[in-house]
Amino acid sequence: MPEEENDLAKPARPSAAKTAAKPVVKPATRPAAKSAAKTVPGAGSPSDEPVIASSVAEEADFALRSLQQAHANHTRYDASDEELLKFYEQMVLIRRFEEKAGQLYGLGLIGGFCHLYIGQEAVAVGLQSALQEGHDSVITGYRDHGHMLAYGIDPKVIMAELTGRGAGISRGKGGSMHMFSTEHKFFGGHGIVGAQVSLGAGLAFGHKYRGDGGVCMAYFGDGAANQGQVYETFNMAALWKLPIIFVVENNGYAMGTAVKRGSAETHFYRRGTAFRIPGMDVNGMDVLEVRQAAEVALEYVRAGNGPVLMELKTYRYRGHSMSDPAKYRSREEVQDMRDNHDPIEAAKADLLKRGVSEEKIKEIDKRIRQTVAQAADFAETSPEPDMAELYTDVLVGKY
Ligand SMILES: Cc1ncc(C[n+]2csc(CCOP(=O)(O)OP(=O)(O)O)c2C)c(N)n1
Ligand SMILES: [Mg+2]
Secondary structure, three states: OOHHHHHHHOOOOHHHHOOOOOOOOOOOOOOOOOOOOOOOOOOOOOOOOOOHHHOOOOOOOOOOOHHHHHHHHOOOOOOOHHHHHHHHHHHHHHHHHHHHHHHHHHOOOOOOOOOOOOOOHHHHHHHHOOOOOOOOEEEOOOOOHHHHHHOOOOHHHHHHHHOOOOOOOOOOOOOOOOOOEOOOOEOOOOOOOOHHHHHHHHHHHHHHHHOOOOOEEEEEEOOHHHOHHHHHHHHHHHHOOOOEEEEEEEOOEEOOEEHHHHOOOOOHHHHHHHHOOOEEEEEOOOHHHHHHHHHHHHHHHHOOOOOEEEEEEOOOOOOOOOOOOOOOOOHHHHHHHHHHOOHHHHHHHHHHHHOOOHHHHHHHHHHHHHHHHHHHHHHHHOOOOOHHHHHOOOOOOOO
16 A cells, blocks of 8 residues: 555554644744735725734744745736736636626526626636646535636536536536536535535545645635534644645625624634644735735645645625625625726736737637627527436435
C-alpha cells in the first residue's frame, strides 16, 4: 500500500501538529497591512481590528492570517491584457446568461427553483481561472450556473438543463440546482445547504488518495457557514491535510437574513482557527484580487499543507431565488453596489485604463449576447427527455 494511504489510515498522534509541513508562506509576526476588501452592507465590518499572530493562543506554527500577509504584500494579480479580457468575457457571459435565465423563468419556461449569481461573478471567475479545469474539482450549492460557466461548460447544455430538456447536462432531470459534469470535474449543484462542504472533503480525500495533485474548491454561503457539518469537515480536512480550499461566498444574506442577524462571528475567514486552518478575507468584487488570493491559497494547499478557508466578500443583486420579494434590504443598498462596486464595470474600467479599445470590449459584449441567445434558443427548441428516462438514473435497491 502506498505511504499516502497508510498515512490517511493512521490514527492521529499527539505530535502531529509539530511535525506538520511548514507553510510555504512564512507566518506573520507583525500586524498585516489592511486588506483592500471593501465593506459589503450586511456582511460584517471590514477588517479593522488587530489581526495576525499577536494572540498568545496562536502557537508559532500557526497564524490565522499568515496567508493574508502574503496576499496583502501583493493584492492584485498581474494579468496580461489578454487574461483580463478573458476574465471580463467570462463575467459578462455569466451576467447575460443569468439575465436570460431570469427572463425564461418569467415566461414559465423554467420550472422549480432558480437562484441567480448576478453580482458574484468575480468570485467564480477569479478563483477558477487559477484551477485546472478537468483536473481540480469544484463543488458548490444551488447557486451554481456561474461556477459551471467559469469552468468552461457549454452554456447551451446548462440552459437546456434549466428548461428541463433531454440535451441538458443532467438530461433535464436535475434542473437549476442539480447539475453535474464529471468530465469537467464539476460535482454539483447541491440543494442541501452545507452538504457540498462535506462532499468536497471527500473529493479532496480522493485527490490525496490517488496522489493526482488535484485540489478541491468547495464553495458555500454565509448562511451555510453556520451548519454543523461544516466544522466536522474542517476538523477532518485539517487533520488529514486534505487538498481543499473552503470558499465562503459572503453575499451578505442567507435568504432574507442579514449576516449580522444570523451569525455570532461575522468574519467567516476566522472560523477555521480552532482547526488551525489559515483564513483569508478577500474583496470578491475585484476579479484580479480574487485571482491573486487564489494563487496564494493554491500554493499553500498544493504544497501539502492542508486546507485554506477563504472568505470572499461579495453581493447578490437579485433576490435569493426567483420568488424573493427582497423586503429585507433597501433599493438604495442594491443600487449602491451596482453603481459603485460592480465587478464587471470595474474590469471594464481597468481595461480602458490599460488602453484596450472600447471597440474590442463592445465586440466581446456582442459575441456574448449571441452566445446567450443561441443557448436560449437551443434550450427552448430541443426536445424534452423521453418518457423512458423516467426510469433511468433512479437508485433502486435494498438497504
Ligand atoms: C439543510 C438545509 N436547511 C435549509 C435549507 C433552506 N435554505 C435554502 S437556501 C438557504 C440560505 C442559504 O444562504 P447562504 O448559505 O448564505 O447562500 P446564498 O443563498 O446566499 O448563496 C436556506 C436556509 C436548505 N436548502 N437546506
Ligand atoms: Mg449568502
